[in-house]
Amino acid sequence: MQSRPMSGDPVRAPLGDTVAHTVEEAGPRVWDDMTVEVALSVMVGARVGHVLVCDQDGRRTGLVTRAKLTAIRDGSAYTDRIRLRDLGGLALAR
Template sequence: MTPVQTQPRPADPATVPLTGAESAGGTDASGPQVRDDMTVELALSVMSGSGAGHLFLCDEDDQCTGLITRARLIAVREGPAYTDQVRLRDVLALTR
């Protein structure tokens, strides 16, 4: 087994709306992009598979509308109101 060296990261906001070049498809919006109708469980699976700490959310017109972190999704999943039907757009609605 190969040891992995980790580096501390600055705390990410749980959910961040995109502005400017990010929402226009600029270089700042790099990383996995998913639709906002994806479930929390599937989003966490995508994050695990890609090794990403966040996902960029896109609406039905494939326009990036925000990003969400793994920490926020885990917090939602551990919350009392969580069901396996909770969608990423529901998580965004809770934080606006």
């Protein structure tokens, strides 16, 4: 697992967003080059139902839930080489 520099800026919701949207922005971050299994392990370890997905520069590119990753992992097309960036719009939501 590679360590990545974290931005000093906290995740902030734009003005006018709801509390629910702000809560959705909080949580552990993973990088898009992580495998589905590693992302699931992060969620289990952090005891959360979702993680923020970031690119190489630490910018948020999406959010993925444990339910979505579990469904992908349990699917017939799953291999242990599938990375979060390979999922495209399937599991990531803005």
